[in-house]
Amino acid sequence: MTTQTTLLTYDDYINGPEIKQRYDIVDGKMIFMAPAPTLRHQRILRLLVRILDTFVTEQDLGEIYFAPADVVIQRSPLRTRQPDLLFVSNERSEILGDVVEGGPDLVVEILSPSNSRQDIADKLADYANVGVRECWLVSPEAQTVEVLALTEGVWRRTSLHGQGDPIHSNIFDDLEAGVSQLFV
Incomplete structure (x- = not known):
């Protein structure tokens, strides 16, 4: 017996019902993420949103969004990502x-x-394809923030910050935030 899988199109995605569970769409297939982030994950995200949203708002730099918020990588075959936070x-x-x-x-x-x-x-790779300028990889286990910058289509680590270190960002020159603020 064969099972036919219908791939999501961009129109299906935009006009379809709201789905409450977090997911990415990879080549038209919905890939569901773990059922729910842990409370530790949520605490780190909440603290990061507070720090960055305050900074971005005070400087009138733009907008901060957090998951679930879809970033369309490509329309056909449909590919989306839901980073934990985006600016x-x-x-x-x-x-x-x-x-x-x-x-x-x-x-x-x-x-x-x-x-x-x-x-x-x-x-x-997906973030590079749409021209994301900077990516932070936050490790709750190691209590680090790794900052990657996209340079000529390639991700390069610009810094790795641990407990007690300030976070240096290539796009937020005046940001005064420390790794310790995320892991309380």
Whole structure:
């Protein structure tokens, strides 16, 4: 017996019902994420949103969004990602609509034990394809923030910050935040 799988199109995606569970769409197939982030994951995200949203708002730099918020990587076959947090500068605000249609300036992924190296590599490749400028990989286990910058289509680690270190961002020059603020 064969089973036919219908791939999602961009129109299906935009006009379909709201789905409450977090997912990415890879080549038209919906890939559901772990049922719910842990409370530790949520605490780190909440603290990060508070820090970055305050900074971005005070400086009038753009908008901060957090999961679930879809970033469309490509329309056909449909491919989307839902980073834990994203920042879109005022200069790139045209990519904002019901979903993000292009590369945010910054995406943040809070790593979990279920993330394989391949999962992260696939996400980074997708983010590079839409021109994300910077990616932070936050490791709750190691209590680190790894900052990657997209340079000529390749991700390069610009810094790795641990407990007691300030977070240096290539897109937020004046940001005064420390890794310790995320792991309380």
